[in-house]
Amino acid sequence: MNQEKIGKFISTMRKKKDLTQEQLAEKLNVSKNAVSKWERGLNLPDASIMQDVCSILDISLNELFAGEKLNKDEQIKHSEQTIINILKNQKHRKKIYKICLSILIVVVLIIIGRFTLIKMGYIMDDNLKYTQVYIAEYGDVKGNVDINSFGKKNIAFDIGANKYGEAVFKNPSKALKVLKRDYKDGIKLIQREFNLLPLNRFNYKSYGTFGWQVTIGTEEEKEQARFVSSFMDIYENSFN
Structure with missing residues (x-):
């Protein structure tokens, strides 16, 4: 033909x-x-x-x-x-249609998979990564963050800003690791009082919500719990 x-x-x-x-x-x-x-x-x-x-x-x-x-x-x-x-x-024609359909399905699955991994905290959205200096009350939606109070506690808590000007930890994975190590008493207090699962990528928002509400424990544990809440206010900006 x-x-x-x-x-x-x-x-x-x-x-x-x-x-x-x-x-x-x-x-x-x-x-x-x-x-x-x-x-x-x-x-x-x-x-x-x-x-x-x-x-x-x-x-x-x-x-x-x-x-x-x-x-x-x-x-x-x-x-x-x-x-x-x-x-x-x-x-x-049918063969071409099947190939195109297969490619479309793969692309959709990749997009959905990436979105899911970002929401779960396994990977970061490029737009939410640290890219610039954080300027308080400029472009941020989480309020006026005292970056010095975080940096003085540990260098792992150094704060910058993402593409949208929101305060983010320069290295969120490292920051969370240090939080679990140095503030484990406050984390355990929140977990015990509010019957939460151990702190992980899926439930960190709950720790941020309940850290301010602790009523039991020593003053030092309560102070740590409140810091955990402050930490999560910044941490979540890297993932949603």
């Missing part, structure tokens, strides 16, 4: 019918660009409209695939090949 020959044949027969590409496209309910591609041998008419193309151009399906007018003997000769060509064309 010679697509270029078929395209020239469609063009010739269209002109014999005194039809422009736009007029033929309108009759077939396709775009002018589609007709242009047929005539340049870049594409073939869809199998669903091939019979309509033939009717409008006053040719047979055999002649369409042959790319020329045929006599009766040639019509019979080309009939079998025409059927084979149609089946091949449909099979090829």
